[in-house]
Amino acid sequence: MKDKDAFVVTIDGPGGSGKGSLALNVARELGFHLLDSGAIYRLLALKALQQGGDLGDEKQVAGLIDEFNIRFEAGDELSVPYLDEVDVSAELRLEATGDAASRVARHPLVRERLLSLQRSFFKPPGLVADGRDMGTVVFPKAKFKFFLYASVEIRAQRRYKQLINMGLSANIAHLQADIAERDERDQNRSASPLKPAEDALVVDSSLLDLAQVTNLVLSHIRERQSLQPV
16 A cells, blocks of 8 residues: 555544444454554643643643653554553543543643644554544544444443453443543533544444454445545
8 A cells, every 4th residue: 555545544432332342343444554543632631631731721632742752552352551651551540530531531732732743643555533523623634434332232232341350340330430421521621522524434333243344344334445546
């Protein structure tokens, strides 16, 4: 594939819909780079928490981006995030970090200042980017856009199993309440609210496993690619 033929695949959706695992599978199959934008917001939120910052102070949180030292390495199932050269995988998966990330992501100045960082991940042969506004704001001209969702109940069950497998305690009722609250906050924020791009293929993963969703997305991409003029 020539550099000029590189393209972006965006996968947006609410927390727990499975978009991270889907993005990793699609990136591996296509041989593309991967951007987990949610991890970037979680890393910034974690940095703010570590420094005892006020998550509601937009300028204070945005100021942390000037000293934001992050990187990702490929893992067996997910990318491994590093903050200030420390593997913070466990901290990033905590509900408290996810909630903090949702609060940080509400700030327009933070989202604006992170745009260039996110867009810098696009390099040949291509990029698969997952998040909440990849297809609407960060990569509005992406060649392929998907919006993945599932019911709150299904997402809570998936999250519960994930936490238990990590050796962490969890409560289904609390997880459902947290997910519903985060959805409300993400969908109604003034800056880049969570919604499907107008040209996105919307996929309900409630009754599909990861392999089925991956096959659906890859089939769509390959079919559309074969229809492109040579």
